[in-house]
Amino acid sequence: MPDFLPAPIIESRVDDPTKDRTMVLNMGPQHPSTHGVLRLVLEIDGETVNRIVPDIGYLHTGIEKTCEAKFYQQVVPLTDRIDYLSPMSNNLCYCLAVEKLLQIEIPPRAQWTRVLLNELTRLASHLVWLGTHAMDIGALTVFLYTFREREEILKIFEMISGQRMMTSYFRIGGLALEPPLDFYSRVQAILRILPEKIDQYSNLLTGNPIFYNRLKGVGHLSAANGIALGVTGPPLRASGVDWDLRRDKPYSSYEKFQFDVPTSTDGDVWARYLVRLLEMRESLKICQQALDGMPDGPIKADAPKVVLPEREKMKTQMEALIFHFKIVTEGFAVPAGEVYQAIESPRGEMGYYVVSDGTAKPYRVHMRNPSFATLQALETMCKGRMLADVVAVIGSIDIVLGEIDR
Amino acid sequence: MTETIDQIFVILKHWLVGHVPTAVEPIVSELLSVVPIILLFPLLFALITVMERKGLGRIQNRYGPNRVGPCGILQPIADGIKTLTKENIVPHSADKVVHLLAPLLLVMATFLGYAVLPVGRNMVAANMDAGVLFFFAVGSMTELSVFMAGWSSRNKYSLLGAMRAIAQMISYEVPLILSSVTVIMAAGTLSTVSIVEQQSGYTGIFPHWFVFTPWGFAGFVLFMIAATAESNRSPFDLPEGESELIAGYYTEYSGFKFALFFLAEYLGMMSISGMAITLFLGGWAAPLSFLTWIPSYLWFFGKLFFFIAGFIWIRGTLPRLRMDQLMNFAWKFMLPMALINLVTAGVWRFMPTGILRWLVCSAMVVAPYVLLGRGFMLGKRLEKRTYRFAD
Numbered sequence: 001m002p003d004f005l006p007a008p009i010i011e012s013r014v015d016d017p018t019k020d021r022t023m024v025l026n027m028g029p030q031h032p033s034t035h036g037v038l039r040l041v042l043e044i045d046g047e048t049v050n051r052i053v054p055d056i057g058y059l060h061t062g063i064e065k066t067c068e069a070k071f072y073q074q075v076v077p078l079t080d081r082i083d084y085l086s087p088m089s090n091n092l093c094y095c096l097a098v099e100k101l102l103q104i105e106i107p108p109r110a111q112w113t114r115v116l117l118n119e120l121t122r123l124a125s126h127l128v129w130l131g132t133h134a135m136d137i138g139a140l141t142v143f144l145y146t147f148r149e150r151e152e153i154l155k156i157f158e159m160i161s162g163q164r165m166m167t168s169y170f171r172i173g174g175l176a177l178e179p180p181l182d183f184y185s186r187v188q189a190i191l192r193i194l195p196e197k198i199d200q201y202s203n204l205l206t207g208n209p210i211f212y213n214r215l216k217g218v219g220h221l222s223a224a225n226g227i228a229l230g231v232t233g234p235p236l237r238a239s240g241v242d243w244d245l246r247r248d249k250p251y252s253s254y255e256k257f258q259f260d261v262p263t264s265t266d267g268d269v270w271a272r273y274l275v276r277l278l279e280m281r282e283s284l285k286i287c288q289q290a291l292d293g294m295p296d297g298p299i300k301a302d303a304p305k306v307v308l309p310e311r312e313k314m315k316t317q318m319e320a321l322i323f324h325f326k327i328v329t330e331g332f333a334v335p336a337g338e339v340y341q342a343i344e345s346p347r348g349e350m351g352y353y354v355v356s357d358g359t360a361k362p363y364r365v366h367m368r369n370p371s372f373a374t375l376q377a378l379e380t381m382c383k384g385r386m387l388a389d390v391v392a393v394i395g396s397i398d399i400v401l402g403e404i405d406r
Numbered sequence: 407m408t409e410t411i412d413q414i415f416v417i418l419k420h421w422l423v424g425h426v427p428t429a430v431e432p433i434v435s436e437l438l439s440v441v442p443i444i445l446l447f448p449l450l451f452a453l454i455t456v457m458e459r460k461g462l463g464r465i466q467n468r469y470g471p472n473r474v475g476p477c478g479i480l481q482p483i484a485d486g487i488k489t490l491t492k493e494n495i496v497p498h499s500a501d502k503v504v505h506l507l508a509p510l511l512l513v514m515a516t517f518l519g520y521a522v523l524p525v526g527r528n529m530v531a532a533n534m535d536a537g538v539l540f541f542f543a544v545g546s547m548t549e550l551s552v553f554m555a556g557w558s559s560r561n562k563y564s565l566l567g568a569m570r571a572i573a574q575m576i577s578y579e580v581p582l583i584l585s586s587v588t589v590i591m592a593a594g595t596l597s598t599v600s601i602v603e604q605q606s607g608y609t610g611i612f613p614h615w616f617v618f619t620p621w622g623f624a625g626f627v628l629f630m631i632a633a634t635a636e637s638n639r640s641p642f643d644l645p646e647g648e649s650e651l652i653a654g655y656y657t658e659y660s661g662f663k664f665a666l667f668f669l670a671e672y673l674g675m676m677s678i679s680g681m682a683i684t685l686f687l688g689g690w691a692a693p694l695s696f697l698t699w700i701p702s703y704l705w706f707f708g709k710l711f712f713f714i715a716g717f718i719w720i721r722g723t724l725p726r727l728r729m730d731q732l733m734n735f736a737w738k739f740m741l742p743m744a745l746i747n748l749v750t751a752g753v754w755r756f757m758p759t760g761i762l763r764w765l766v767c768s769a770m771v772v773a774p775y776v777l778l779g780r781g782f783m784l785g786k787r788l789e790k791r792t793y794r795f796a797d
Contacts, residue, residue, distance in 0.1 A: 025562050033649035047566070047729055136649040138640065138726025144466040204723075210641055211725045387566070388728045391650050 009041040009053050021045055025387075029058045033136045033391045036401030038375075040390070047386045052379045059405040067365035071331030072098055073172055075365065080166040082367060083403040085128050088114075088121040088157075089345040091170035094365075096251055097341035097352040098172045101334050104303045108295040110174040111253040116187065116290035117160070117169065118252075118343075119283040123194065124153040125346035125398075126280050133273070133395035134205060137214050142204055149197050152190050159183060173307035174300035184291060191287055198280055206277075215270040219381035219393035222267055229380065230373035233348025235397055238275045239267035245344040252343075256293075257286050269396040276398075306332050331360030340368075347371055347398055367406060371399040412701045415442075416528045439531040443520045450710075451672045452482035458718045465722035485665075492661035497560055500658065504558035508551045509659065509666035515547035516673040522598050523680045526690045526703030530599055537598040538590060541681055542583055545636070548674065549575045552645070552655050555667070559658035567654025570729060571645035574635055577736040578642075582632035584744035585625040588751035589616050589685045598681075602689030611695045615688040620767040621751040624775075626686040628744050633682060635732070637675040640721040647726055679713035680706070739778050746774045 014020045022045045029037040037058035043051040063082060067075045079090035092114055099106060131146035154164040160179050161169035169176050205211045221231065226239045236243060244261040246254045262278035264271035300307045308327055309320035326332075336358035342351035348370025355364040374397045381397075382390045410417070419438045426434045456471065456479060463470025471478035496502055522537035524530040534540055549572055556568020593601045593616075607614040616622035635642040646654035656667045683689055687709055690702035727735070750770040757763040 023562060025566075032652060046569075134725065138643070138647065138649065139724065140462075141466050141722050144468060148467055205725075208725065210727055213731055214725060214728055386729060388644075388647070388650050388726075 009055060010043050010051060022050060027390075033394060035132065035394060035399055038394070038399065038401055038404075040378075042387070042390070044387060047388075049382050049385055049387060049390055052382050052390065054375055054378060056375070056401075056404050059401045061402070061406065063406050064365060064367065067362055069361065071360050072334060072362060073327070073331065075362065076171065077166065077168045080168055081402060082369065082406060083345065083347070083350070083371070083400050084165060085400050086121045086125040086346045087165060087167045088117045088169065089343060089350060091168060092118055092252065093341060093343045093345070093350050093352045094354075095170045095172050096343065097339050097354045098334065099301075100339045100341055101337055101354060101356055102172070102303070102306060103335075104173055104301045104306060106174060106252075106301050107297045107299065108253065109297040110299045110301070112290050112294050113175060113179065113299065114170060114252050115254060115257065116287055116294075117157075119286045119290070120153050120156065120187070120190075122283045122346045123280055123287075124150050124157075126276055126283075127153075129276060129346075129395075129398040130201060133392075133398070134201075134211075136391045136395040137211060139205065139208075139211065142201055145197070145201060145204075149190075149194060152193075156183070156186055156190065159186065171300075171307070173303050174298070178299060184294070187287065188291060191284055191291070194284055195281070198277065202277060205273075212270065214388075214392060215273055215396075216268060218269045218385065218389045219396060220266075220268050221377055221381050225380055226267070226377065229377045231348070231377050232370050232373065233344065233346070234275050234279060235272055235374055235377070236348065237261065237263045238271035240265040245342055245349060249342065251341070257289050259286050259289075269392050272396040333358060333360050334362075342368070345370060347400065347403070348374065367403075369403040369406070371397075371401075371403040375399055375404060408699045408701075412527060412703075414701075415526070415703070436531075443531060444517065447517075447520060447673060447676060448669060450676065450707075451669055452486075454672055454676070454714055455485070455668075456481050457714065458721075461715070461718045462722050465719070489662050489665040494661040494663065495658075497658050499560045501558040501560070504554050505658075506663070508555035508558060509656075509663045509670070511554065512548055512551035512670040513666050513673070515544050515551060516670045516677060518544040518547075519674075519677040520680075523677065524599050524602055524684060524689055525680070525706045526701065529690075529703060533597065533599050536596045538586060538596045538601070538681075538685075541598070541677075542579070542586075545674075545678070546575075546579060548670070555659070556655035559655070561658050563651045563653075563657045564655050567645045567647075567651045567657070570647075570651075571638065571655055573729070574638075574642065574644060574732060574736075577733060578632045578635035578740070581628055581736065581740035581744040582636060584741070585628040585632065585747060586681075586685050588621050588625045588747055591748070591751050592616060592619075592622075592755060598684050598689075602684055602691065605688040606691045608695035613688050613691055613693060613695070615686065615691070617686040619754060620764065620771045621747050621754055622686055624743065624747045624750070624771045626682065628740060628747065629682055629686065632740065633678040634717070634720070635736070637678055638671060639675060639717050641724040641726050642732060643726060644729060644732060649726075675714070675717060676710060679710055679717075682713065683709045738781075742778060743774060746770065 010024050012020050012022070022043050025042045025044050026039070027042055028034040028039040034040065039055040039058060041053045041055060042049055061081065063078050067078060070078070075094060076091055079094045080087040082090050127146040127150040131143035134142035157167050157169075158164045160183055161167040161176065221235065221239050223236075223239045223241050226236045226241060231239075232243070240263060242261060242263050245251070247259075247261055259282045262275050262282065264275055304319070304323045306327070309324050313320040314324045334356040336356050338353070338355040340351055340353045342349050344350075349368065350370055351368035353364070353366040353368065354362055357363040378393065378397070381393045419435070422438060423431055423435050459481070460470035460478065471481040474480040474484045496505055519541050521532045522530065522534055522541050552571045552575070553568045556564045556571070589601060590596055593604045595601060605613065605615050612618070617626045638645050645651070646656070651657070656664060659667060683706065690706045692698045692700060692705050750767050753770065754763060754767045757766065
């Protein structure tokens with residue numbers, strides 16, 4: 001074979017082709033259940049899966065590299081596009097990382113609003129997961145039910161930031177805008193309807209013997225394997241590792257909220273399903289606490305060199321106008337250094353590693369994305385199982401390809 | 407008067423046949439039986455596609471088609487035009503002859519089954535002595551065409567889908583036929599018309615349908631489960647399981663050939679529902695004795711729509727099984743139940759009429775169901791949930 005041909009992703013392990021009982025199946029990048037453009041190359045024997053190799057890169061956008069050419073505040077909209085199902089988590093993580101470098105204090109109201117919006121994002125993201133996961137198993141109806149409720153949450157995002165999905169609402173040093181007047185009552189309305197809607201999904205799926213049998217015991221991942229492979233978030237908690245960054249490494253005043261971290265020791269798809277479902281209820285609790293105890297105060301930090309001044313001040317005060325001009329045209333310098341900030345995104349530990357060389361543009365921004373690590377565990381979970389189980393497992397690890405390829 | 411309305415199509419046919427020369431009379435007579443079937447059931451198929459899409463839409467909190475014609479009722483015509491004008495794509499490496507023949511054969515085989523379905527009193531295309539046998543014989547022809555489609559496409563997904571389809575259809579044919587054998591034992595005939603006639607009496611106002619006996623009820627449930635699997639409907643739609651195999655054995659079909667597969671799926675669903683009606687639900691007979699004035703064919707089609715609605719409801723509710731679970735269910739649950747049901751039907755036949763017969767036969771149906779159900783769930787009992795909350 002000539003050298004310039006790319007090597008096959010899966011090579012046969014049998015020398016004699018007549019004795020090769022396996023077939024290589026290409027699944028994706030255009031496949032109904034690979035959640036975007038994931039490509040899997042499977043070696044199957046009948047319906048049994050021998051090997052799986054994920055082939056990623058079909059959604060590579062070069063965001064990490066692009067960040068190096070932008071001012072610090074211009075990176076925020078880019079982070080939306082990483083994990084497009086939970087833009088607020090990305091915004092938050094990046095902002096926290098840069099704020100740590102700048103060592104600025106964020107006012108409590110901004111922090112609480114960030115928590116509130118993050119939990120709403122978690123709910124929206126988990127609703128997408130639940131719908132698509134059930135659809136992969138074959139229950140089409142749940143998908144349309146969950147998207148109905150997700151739409152309500154997205155309407156809130158649109159209300160507060162002007163965008164349904166690419167919100168870019170968090171800014172370095174606080175929030176972009178004052179929340180609109182009836183924002184809190186709208187959130188309260190959603191918090192009121194969601195518990196019974198979650199009961200509804202649960203009624204459709206949890207008690208269904210077909211659904212149970214499809215999920216129970218499938219895609220087992222032990223705690224040791226999970227940690228070794230770098231799996232985080234709900235899949236790891238479903239394997240019995242009680243680790244949630246919101247509680248164990250609190251950020252953005254998460255330490256002031258009371259919530260439980262659901263875990264399970266089963267480590268199968270069913271456990272992941274239950275853990276995520278319970279997590280949604282916990283998120284509702286956090287949202288309620290954030291609404292009830294929302295402190296008063298400004299939404300932006302008192303750091304005139306970093307935070308854009310208010311419109312009114314800008315038009316009346318000389319300094320404010322100068323700061324505004326300088327921030328917009330030449331950004332703000334961030335002290336040299338490096339920082340790693342991790343948060344608990346809906347999919348697991350999302351980390352931003354930001355290196356500054358003292359200029360107004362980041363020297364390097366690297367994202368540690370939960371989906372990327374979780375995808376590595378796919379082969380461990382699917383080996384020796386059936387083809388239909390691969391689909392169930394992909395649904396249960398809840399990957400977002402934008403996050404994997406960056 | 408009611409008699410005339412009931413027999414209006416039969417009278418019309420005889421009147422028409424009376425006008426042709428004696429030499430061609432048998433041919434014309436047959437044609438007049440066949441053409442309505444070929445016209446009517448595809449029309450019903452069109453209606454059912456709208457019904458299904460609108461019904462699923464209602465279940466799923468959306469509208470369904472509502473743009474073409476009043477309430478979207480003309481949607482199938484638009485779909486038909488679309489599929490007819492689409493490009494017919496045949497994969498380069500496909501076996502072109504077999505690829506073309508597969509959908510044709512499938513539609514033909516499903517149409518043949520209608521020959522023995524009595525859709526009303528005296529309304530059957532061919533009143534054969536071995537009608538039920540004929541129905542199942544042509545029904546198993548569909549497996550051949552499904553495999554032809556999967557094999558000739560030269561696509562791995564098609565092949566996997568065809569493999570699944572063959573395994574599933576052959577496995578479920580066994581309980582399907584075994585559960586209908588009980589009816590044949592009780593009726594003592596293989597003719598579909600005679601089977602319906604045996605169920606046409608009434609006790610008080612209640613009919614003598616076979617489904618109202620212990621073995622008949624069990625047989626009916628088994629038949630319907632197997633029929634769902636035979637017609638590849640959810641939750642047994644593994645051969646075309648969208649999330650796994652894209653479209654299964656008809657992945658590589660486009661345009662009108664795809665529409666033929668679609669047509670055959672619905673025709674198969676209707677014909678097997680019609681057989682269930684014939685065997686267990688008294689065919690064209692009215693459900694209550696004072697309703698016999700309604701024409702018989704309306705009862706048949708009413709029951710048919712009832713079944714179709716059930717299929718749609720199930721599709722909107724249930725997830726899909728996995729291949730091994732499907733096979734386990736067929737061989738470890740359905741088959742033993744069908745065999746025990748055969749014995750029950752025999753006991754029912756030879757025990758004297760009375761309450762004792764009911765008790766014994768009900769016990770013979772319920773006990774294995776409970777025991778097999780237990781055995782089936784053994785080792786995967788719904789355990790206590792093991793999640794816990796962090797401190």
